[in-house]
Amino acid sequence: MKNLSIGMFDSGVGGLTVLKEVKAILPKENILYLGDTARVPYGNRSPQTIIRYATECALFLLTKGIKLLIIACNTSSAIALKVLSKKLPIPVLGVIEPAAKTAVLTTKTKKIGIIGTKATIKSMAYEKSIKEIDAEIDVISKPCPLFVPIVEEGLEKDEVALIMAEKYLNGFRASGIDTLIMGCTHYPVLEDVIKKAVGGHINVINTGKETAKEVEMCLREKDLLKTKGTGACKYYVTDGPDAFKEIGGRFLGYNISPVKYIKSLDYKDFILY
Numbered sequence: 001m002k003n004l005s006i007g008m009f010d011s012g013v014g015g016l017t018v019l020k021e022v023k024a025i026l027p028k029e030n031i032l033y034l035g036d037t038a039r040v041p042y043g044n045r046s047p048q049t050i051i052r053y054a055t056e057c058a059l060f061l062l063t064k065g066i067k068l069l070i071i072a073c074n075t076s077s078a079i080a081l082k083v084l085s086k087k088l089p090i091p092v093l094g095v096i097e098p099a100a101k102t103a104v105l106t107t108k109t110k111k112i113g114i115i116g117t118k119a120t121i122k123s124m125a126y127e128k129s130i131k132e133i134d135a136e137i138d139v140i141s142k143p144c145p146l147f148v149p150i151v152e153e154g155l156e157k158d159e160v161a162l163i164m165a166e167k168y169l170n171g172f173r174a175s176g177i178d179t180l181i182m183g184c185t186h187y188p189v190l191e192d193v194i195k196k197a198v199g200g201h202i203n204v205i206n207t208g209k210e211t212a213k214e215v216e217m218c219l220r221e222k223d224l225l226k227t228k229g230t231g232a233c234k235y236y237v238t239d240g241p242d243a244f245k246e247i248g249g250r251f252l253g254y255n256i257s258p259v260k261y262i263k264s265l266d267y268k269d270f271i272l273y
Helices: 016-025 047-064 074-087 096-106 118-123 125-133 147-152 159-172 187-198 207-221 241-252
Strands: 005-010 031-035 066-071 111-116 138-143 179-182 203-206 233-237 259-261
Touching: 005 016, 005 047, 016 031, 016 207, 016 241, 031 047, 047 066, 047 074, 066 074, 066 207, 074 096, 074 118, 074 125, 096 125, 096 179, 096 203, 096 207, 111 118, 111 125, 111 159, 111 187, 118 125, 118 138, 125 138, 138 159, 147 159, 147 187, 159 187, 179 187, 187 203, 203 207, 233 241, 241 259
Parallel strands: 005 031, 005 066, 031 233, 111 138, 111 179, 179 203, 233 259
Antiparallel strands: none
């Protein structure tokens, strides 16, 4: 069981920032990553459709043999985590709760900022998670819709990135927050720009790093840590493997290969546990 892989899925390439942090803290672990690139983005889908897509991704990875599943997607974490946690025979972790816990422990002013896509901000998933821990914390949310295309176009070091960051985030400087959650898996690519825009007095929380810590803790508690060898990663996509390689390589800082194209994730006849 220890030698089985960690499974991870996202609607696209953004979840690779989570993979990067998991590999950094758990270098011996094997990881299977699925990017459902044929159906990205999930954010404009109905909850029922998101649950179906997430279930299909989870089942694909389950058939490959995994010991833990990471939902490396904010939308799926918000909507499908509880369903998959109940139905799958392995631990299932999302990216929202780990970041929310750290933010609550970090803030001194009891004011936390959240940035994300329009869909994530509209879902109020981070706010709900934070309020469940401490109802007295004030949450200020801000959608930053252009951050994702800036990252995917490779413009994270361009002047346009800083211009948009200052436009979106300038209001946080005087808001009283002392902690900011990057509530989108693309945003860590812009972390330096985001920190510059909000100012050095605000702690910026990387959801990938916090999720990786949670993964390590979960595997340790369940005695599932792989203790020997060097881990390897395998990548699967439902569309555009070449584009995934190009963008993903920039996210991770090295060439990723192989990337296998999956024609279908239709598991309607699969009997869920």
